[in-house]
Amino acid sequence: MTQNAKDLDDYVTLLDKRAEETGQDSSIIRRSIGKACAGRNEHKKTIGQLRISIELLPGDLDTHKLLMASYDTLKGKEGAVQ
Numbered sequence: 001m002t003q004n005a006k007d008l009d010d011y012v013t014l015l016d017k018r019a020e021e022t023g024q025d026s027s028i029i030r031r032s033i034g035k036a037c038a039g040r041n042e043h044k045k046t047i048g049q050l051r052i053s054i055e056l057l058p059g060d061l062d063t064h065k066l067l068m069a070s071y072d073t074l075k076g077k078e079g080a081v082q
Contacts, residue, residue, distance in 0.1 A: 008036060027057035034066060043074040
């Protein structure tokens with residue numbers, strides 16, 4: 001669903017606002033948005049969403065792997081070391 005969303009940035013803005021107002025957020029939704037951004041080669045946005053996802057669910061190994069891959073893509077071999 002999120003890969004096809006044309007207004008993904010607007011959705012993220014709304015999600016950020018709701019999370020701030022309610023204190024509730026979703027690791028699954030953030031990871032999904034991160035994957036969609038990666039598919040669009042928007043790796044800075046990918047990293048931001050995946051970092052939020054990991055804050056919400058630190059033990060999610062798949063999200064950690066996606067985050068490392070995005071750092072690698074964005075910054076080359078040194079990226080994942082950060």
